[in-house]
Amino acid sequence: MVAKPLRGVLIGCGFFSDNHLNAWTRMDGVSLTGVCDLDAAKARSAAARFGIAGSYTEAAAMLDAEQPDFVDIATTVSSHRTLVELACAHAKTVICQKPFAETMADGTAMVAAAERAGANLIVHENFRWQRAFTAMKALVDEGRLGRIHFGRFSFRHGYDNYVNQPYLAEIERFTIMDVGLHLFDLARHFFGEVETLACTIQRLNPIVRGEDAFTTLMRHEGGATSVCDCSFYSKRDPDPFPQTVAEIEGDKGSLILHQDYTLTLHTSGGAQTIDAAPAVPEWGAAPWHGVQDSVIRFQAHxxxxxxxxxxxQPSGADNLKTLALALAAYDAAEAGTTIRMADWRETPS
Ligand SMILES: NC(=O)c1ccc[n+]([C@@H]2O[C@H](COP(=O)([O-])OP(=O)(O)OC[C@H]3O[C@@H](n4cnc5c(N)ncnc54)[C@H](O)[C@@H]3O)[C@@H](O)[C@H]2O)c1
Known part of the structure; x- marks a missing residue:
């Protein structure tokens, strides 16, 4: 017997939503029945381009009319709490783009709303779903590196992001809340919870309001040390955007993710090269394909x-711990101190 298709709707038809829409509308067993944007022209255009019947400007009206199995929220962060709380009252599965929240209070309220409603709340944290990182995680979980003692996740480029995402130049809390969350999610995914965190931030490009570079140093409960670093103002040729490079070391070996999506596994038996390149989706193009492929994989999950x-993977509740690291990173940078996460509390705004 063929299972009934899942009925889904999407809220927020902006820059990144085309990736969501391309992936959903090509996925077996899923039917997207409605899209919504405050801007009617954007909602109409998305519905027309992707062959979706319903186009709305009010999320509540769409949810009442469509009665979906899942709601995919692809708006920017300031709308997340209202939309997640609304969506949890209408659907059993709610997906929210990152940043999940700007404050722990908002994040905690969304997790509580999902729990009250008995809904699955998933954060669109697609970096851990990138092909290279799922390959690395499998090797680490197989024990190929032994006991892990070090890791680094690095996202440095000079690409002009401000063309597609002009809001990035305006926000006061920029790269930690944009890319830092992805890197911290990876660090927790690979090395476990964080005991202590130190951070420096830099504002390099005069056109941005917030920090466009940061470096964090974290000690994890299992004993590993990790470094996450990011810059949107690095001169490199070829520019690595939008790739993350990484390295992980254990007592039996090391694993390095290079800029060309190859992995090198170093063990006492020698070095082995593994191709972890993502496919370019039929609707996609380099250099975005690593991101596009990860959206397909995340949404299939x-x-x-x-x-x-x-x-x-990850749930809203899990992602609160990643959010705490991002907010604590700003506090650590401002105070110039190392923060013990067990003692950290959000500073009320
Ligand atoms: N996971 C990733 O790799 C990745 C990459 C890029 C962007 N993002 C995230 O995706 C989110 C969206 O980014 P974007 O660049 O597409 O933003 P955008 O501003 O281009 O699009 C957001 C859209 O949401 C609509 N919207 C806002 N509030 C709404 C509401 N209450 N109801 C209906 N529509 C509403 C806006 O009108 C806008 O069209 C951001 O949180 C961003 O951080 C994630």
Missing amino acids: AAEVARGGAQP
Whole structure:
């Protein structure tokens, strides 16, 4: 017997949503029945381009009319709490883009709303779903590196992001809340919870309001040290955007992710090269394909969660710990101190 398709809707038809829409509308067993944007022209255009029947300007009206199995929220962060709380009252699975929240209070309220409603709340944290990182995680989990003692995740480029995402130049809390969250999610995914965190931030490009570079140093409960660093003002040729490079070391070996998506596994038996390049989707193009492929993989996982076949990776509750690291990173940078996460509390704004 063929299972009934999952019925989904998407809220927020801006720059990044084309990736969501391309992935959903090509996924077997999923039917997107409605899209919504405050800007009617954007909603209409998305519906027309992707063959979706319903186009709305009010999320509540769309949810009442469509009765979806899942809601995909692809708006910017200031709308997340209202939309997640609304969506949890209407659907059993709710997906929210990162940054999940700007404050722990908002994040905690969304997690509580999902728990009250018995809904799955998944954060669109697609970096851990990138092909290279799922390959690295499998090797680490197989024990190929032994006991892990060090890792670095690095995202440095000079690409002009401000053309597609002009809001990035305006926000006061920029790269930690934009890319830092992805890198901290990776650090927790690979090395576990964080005991202590130190951070420096830099504002390099005069056109931006917030920090466009940061470096964090974290000690994890299992004993590993990690470094996450990011810059949107690095001169490199070829420019690595939008790739993350990484290295992980354990007592039996090291694993290095290079800028060309190859992995080198160094063990006492020698060095082995592994091709971890993502496919370019039929609707995609380099250099975006690493991101596009990860959206396909993340959303396939979210559909599996909606069918009851998997636990959210990551859930809203899990992502609160990543958010705490991002907010604590600003506090650590401002105070010039190392923060013990068990003692850290959000400074009320
Ligand atoms: N995971 C990733 O790799 C990745 C990459 C880029 C962007 N993002 C995230 O995706 C989110 C969206 O980014 P973007 O660049 O597409 O932003 P955008 O500003 O281009 O689009 C957001 C859209 O949401 C709409 N919107 C806002 N509030 C709404 C509401 N209440 N109801 C209906 N529509 C509403 C806006 O009108 C706008 O069209 C951001 O949080 C960003 O950080 C994630």
